[in-house]
Amino acid sequence: MAWVLEDGRPIYAQLVERLQVQIVSGAYPPGGKLPSVRELAAVAAVNPNTMQKAFAELEKSGLIITQGTNGRVVTEDERLIRGSKRRLARRHADAYFAGMEGLGYTRAQAADFLRAAEGKGEAEDE
Amino acid sequence: MNELIEIVGLTKAYDASHIAVNNVSLTLPRGKIIGLLGPNGSGKTTLIKMLNGLLTPTQGSIRIGGQPVGVETKAHVAYLPDRTYLSGNKKVTQILDFFCDFYADFSRERAVGMLQSLGVDPNARMGTLSKGTKEKVQLILVMSREADLYILDEPIAGVDPAARDYILRTILNNYDPNATVLISTHLIGDVEQVLDEVIFMRYGHLVLYTSVDNIRERHGKSVDAYFREVFAC
Numbered sequence: 330m331a332w333v334l335e336d337g338r339p340i341y342a343q344l345v346e347r348l349q350v351q352i353v354s355g356a357y358p359p360g361g362k363l364p365s366v367r368e369l370a371a372v373a374a375v376n377p378n379t380m381q382k383a384f385a386e387l388e389k390s391g392l393i394i395t396q397g398t399n400g401r402v403v404t405e406d407e408r409l410i411r412g413s414k415r416r417l418a419r420r421h422a423d424a425y426f427a428g429m430e431g432l433g434y435t436r437a438q439a440a441d442f443l444r445a446a447e448g449k450g451e452a453e454d455e
Numbered sequence: 456m457n458e459l460i461e462i463v464g465l466t467k468a469y470d471a472s473h474i475a476v477n478n479v480s481l482t483l484p485r486g487k488i489i490g491l492l493g494p495n496g497s498g499k500t501t502l503i504k505m506l507n508g509l510l511t512p513t514q515g516s517i518r519i520g521g522q523p524v525g526v527e528t529k530a531h532v533a534y535l536p537d538r539t540y541l542s543g544n545k546k547v548t549q550i551l552d553f554f555c556d557f558y559a560d561f562s563r564e565r566a567v568g569m570l571q572s573l574g575v576d577p578n579a580r581m582g583t584l585s586k587g588t589k590e591k592v593q594l595i596l597v598m599s600r601e602a603d604l605y606i607l608d609e610p611i612a613g614v615d616p617a618a619r620d621y622i623l624r625t626i627l628n629n630y631d632p633n634a635t636v637l638i639s640t641h642l643i644g645d646v647e648q649v650l651d652e653v654i655f656m657r658y659g660h661l662v663l664y665t666s667v668d669n670i671r672e673r674h675g676k677s678v679d680a681y682f683r684e685v686f687a688c
Contacts, residue, residue: 331620334648336677339668371627374620375648376488379668 331374340375344383346417347373352392352403353414363393363401459485459604459635460506465515467501467659475501477659478515485603486632488649490667490678491639493656494686499639500537502656503608506637507534520603530559533602535594537609537639543582547575547592558600566599569625587614594622598629605636611645623649644679653678655685 334343351357363369366384370377384401387393391409393401404410429439460483467476476498483489491499504510506517508524519528541550547570554561570577573591581589590613597605607626611619619642626636627649640646647667655663662685670678 331648336680337671337675339671340648341668367630370630371624373648374623374627376651376667377627377630378487378651382668 334375341379341382341386344373344375344380345386348383348387349392349413349417352387353410353417357403359403359407359410360405361403363403365400457484457486458482459520461516461518463516465502465505465517466513467498467505467510468513474659476505476512479656479659479661480515481654481661481664483635483637485635487651488626488630488636488638490643490646490650490653491637491656492641492643492653492678492682493662494641496658497656498659499656500608501659503534503606503637503639506604506606507532531603533558533597533600533605535597535605535607535610537612539589539593541581541589541593544580546578546580548577550581550592550596551577554596554599560601562599562601566595569595569599573621587618590614591618591621594625598625601631603634605634607636607638609640610638611640611642619645643682644677647678650678655682657686 332344332347334340348357357363364372366377366381370380373380384393388395388401390413391406392404392413394404395401425443426436426439429442430436434442460481462479462481462483465476465479465481466474468474479498479502491502493499501510505512506519506524508529517524520531522528545553551563551566554566555563567577570592573588573595575584575588575592581592584592590610594607594610597607605626611622614622623646626638630636638646638650650667652664652666653670654661667678670676670681674681676684
């Protein structure tokens with residue numbers, strides 16, 4: 330199925346994030362083989378050159394490794410994968426805080442709210 | 456050589472007051488999928504017809520793979536016109552025969568495979584196929600050639616969203632790093648993800664030639680949204 334992409338941001342950057350998520354979530358496990366640029370571009374229904382650019386970016390960060398004619402594999406460096414996971418998590422946290430600040434919460438209040446929401450399944454107003 | 460198309464000072468004037476393409480200069484590389492975008496009457500089809508040698512430029516020149524437009528270039532350019540040109544009386548297999556005879560770079564195998572995956576009966580007569588299926592057959596014929604340049608004039612305008620997806624997938628599946636695909640359309644949102652680059656035309660002029668991600672990076676919006684802004688009425 331075609332990947333659903335956002336309008337306002339470069340496509341290759343969104344492909345990088347999608348692939349990062351698939352790597353840190355284990356959908357592509359450490360040391361596992363990745364599909365070819367062509368295959369993945371066809372699955373995602375995106376331009377192969379754009380997918381190539383996303384792969385190049387992930388290679389630069391070390392998350393994926395090119396093995397000559399053997400294709401590409403996910404790194405086995407778990408520290409690198411954990412680091413990437415934290416950065417992605419950080420982005421979710423920032424987005425949450427930004428949303429809550431838009432509603433007039435301070436960061437501390439937003440954090441409390443989240444803890445309360447996690448405890449009760451549903452948060453109540455203070 | 457990475458340049459595929461070299462257009463210099465290209466002009467087509469139907470008469471003194473009607474200049475369809477006005478002094479366009481443009482160099483396009485190999486290995487790209489490029490959108491040719493512009494409102495109605497911006498000169499897209501006129502430009503395409505000149506690339507195919509169906510219209511003679513009033514001024515300027517076009518080179519494709521280093522050759523001026525002619526018999527040589529036509530052998531390496533696969534063109535999907537904006538209207539049907541296949542006889543309704545012919546069976547799909549007869550049209551395949553015809554393409555095999557006509558184009559040295561036509562792969563019958565590839566065409567049959569694609570027809571099969573679409574469930575088109577090769578013994579059906581063209582006239583009995585639905586409009587959307589007919590368009591798909593025509594696209595399959597064009598994409599079954601091993602061309603340097605594929606020119607698709609409004610390939611998705613007349614078909615339903617599922618067929619649209621199939622067409623875009625066909626284009627992606629046949630991607631060849633040595634060939635370029637030029638797609639003219641005004642349904643930008645539907646093709647944006649598969650494009651490398653876009654050409655904006657207006658009143659026969661070249662307005663912009665840049666990459667999709669450049670527009671998104673610089674303007675923080677999709678090519679579709681940016682197009683609407685640039686061409687707002």
